[in-house]
Amino acid sequence: TKVRVKILHNELSLVKIKTVLLYLSAVFGFSTTCVFTALLFLPLQLKGHCSGVHGGGGEGVERGRVAVILEQGTPLQMIQLLQTPWEDRFRVCLDLVRLLHFLSRSPLGSVGLLDFQPRQFITVSGQLKLTDLDDVSAGEIACWTDADCTLKFPHRNFTVPCSTRGVCDGLNEKRNIYNAYRFFFTYLLPHQAPPGLTHLVDHIMNTTGELKADINQTLEAFEQILLLYKSGLHLDNLHPSALRGKSYMSPSGNGEYRCWPSYSQQGCVLSVHSAREAAYICNSHSQCNSFTLTGQKTWTGHHLASFRSSFGHLVPDSASEVYVKKSKVPQSPSS
Incomplete structure (x- = not known):
């Protein structure tokens, strides 16, 4: 290691x-x-x-x-992260919210991250981790009036009440949430979110951008999206597709096309919950003629599906299933 x-x-x-x-x-x-x-x-x-x-x-x-x-982990590179599939970008945001939830009730009290730049984080096997504690604040700030409890950002200011104990209750938590919105959610969450989850993503963006939700509510919203995504319940409204499958086979020959974002730079490889979702995606791609469900899975348990425009022939493969679009049979002219 x-x-x-x-x-x-x-x-x-x-x-x-x-x-x-x-x-x-x-x-x-x-x-x-x-x-x-x-x-x-x-x-x-x-x-x-x-x-x-x-x-x-x-x-x-x-x-x-x-x-x-x-x-040792991999430094978080936002530009590279923006080019990854939505599922991986969601994972980074989910890990971040779980970390902030822990920091809000840590053994040292509420902890605020003063430096929220991506360079403060790394990924280890795809999981987001904090690199060090050089710029943190443990415990809430002391105050005399509400004016002492103002969070100042480039385009927004927020104020929390000065409690009877003389501290700015919840200031660290709110700073963490809004910085997560500024530096992570804004760039990683909305783009290419699954259609069945966009209303939940929009809700997170609104509540964190306006600081209308605490960290418990924010974590609950993220966990709800994860549950729906892993279970496939967000796909209930997909239209059925006409296809035929071949178990334990994989395609051979040229015929790959590229799509973005993809798990492969050489072709179109996407994360899908089931063959039904893969068929829906294939129908939405004009180049797609078939797709293969491989034995590989993502961190959510989704299958990796490889989409193709054509293939030469099928070869035995115990870990794959091939699905091909059913071609319409031309009608003979009436006499």
């Missing part, structure tokens, strides 16, 4: 982690346990660690440092 090493120096990163841990002891008096408490926030797998011995020499890990070995 690939790993990356991050050295947390007590004059740099550890100072920032110390602030996350709610005013721990002086910088040189931090405990290794504190660092690993902070690492609980990181969904990255901890591969190992070592810490400097108090009063130790200069060899190895120096005094006042902790070396943390974490699994």
